[in-house]
Amino acid sequence: MTGVNIGILAVQGDVAENLSATRMAMDELGVEGIVTEVKSPEQISDLDGLIIPGGESTVIGTLSLVNGALKKIKEKIASGIPVLGTCAGMILLSKKAKDRVVGEMEQPLLDYLDIKIERNAFGRQKDSFEADIALEKIGVSKFHGVFIRAPSVIDIGKDVEILSKFNEKIVAVKQGNIIGTSFHPELTADISIHKYFVNLVQKKN
Template identity: 45%
Template sequence: MVTRPTIGVLAVQGDVREHLGVLAGLGVDARTVRRPAELDDCDGLVVPGGESTTMAKLARTFDLLEPLRQRVKEGLPVFGTCAGMIMLADRVEDGVPGQETIGGLDITVRRNAFGRQVDSFEGDLELVGLTGPVHAVFIRAPWVESVGEDVEVLARVPHGPAVGRIVAVRQGPLMATSFHPEVGGDPRVHRLFVDLVEGHGSLDHRG
């Protein structure tokens, strides 16, 4: 009998329902995470887009921030999108004073790097591990200013004023995108993360 991975979506703020829908469509056990006990049952976690400072404050309020940090240190596969990328970053440029993150990704991100809500845009880009372009939607998105030596760059902006900017990365069991793969009907980026969860051995604790 094949064990389906359980993948949680951090549900304190942001695009929770959209991620749950994509994950369920891929055949995983997708569920919301608002409390530490719910995190304990997860083989992987998605940190959605939203507002990174609000998300961090609510995670602190729900007593989730330290458990999240601990699970990341223990090797929990986590996929952050847009604000979720900021939440996974070790360093943040243009953050608010005292802004907290989960950390774990050896990257520096620039918050709201592509501009305000009115500057949101979309376009196709190539992403390592996928055949054919991904249609990427950027909404008040960050970009990655710099990466550590163990971080793999998965995608860059292919053209325009931000050409060459890093918008997708992976480091071990952690993965992050500046854009929103949960919109647009293409589940391939989530499939990459599900494959990462299934290949990481994180199902072992469930017997």
């Protein structure tokens, strides 16, 4: 097959939005390849890049564990494929997650991105917000962030780069080819973060 093969983990959450943003990004960049929804370990094993969408991290984690997808994703990450995790996706990529109100909790995680997450860090749905932020390190000087019951990063390991902060809270990080965002780049018309990700996948390929 020619071109890149990017998958959107389609267990639960805003899969279609990521699919469409990635397709648009590939079109604009003129990158050849396919974007598909993936659920099974077989589908995941063929990927050159993976996006874990927004949704409920407990649900995506629990159900990916059931069908063996979680294990396969771990293998693929270890092999070095680029992964973008937005909101719930970033929580799943992390090594540790606690909830702002409920506290420490057991939930299936990929245990790779060396960060500690605080879930629902900005409050509940009524406190969800939109604000312009910047991710200068990846060449995005202004991005409209949509934060929905968003997590924040409260601790980072030495290999983790901070890409963006909102009012002193870390809201985007990068470790090698792995990117995590607290907000939902798939919910805005601006596809610059998806374009950055597609470029990573193409370079790696």
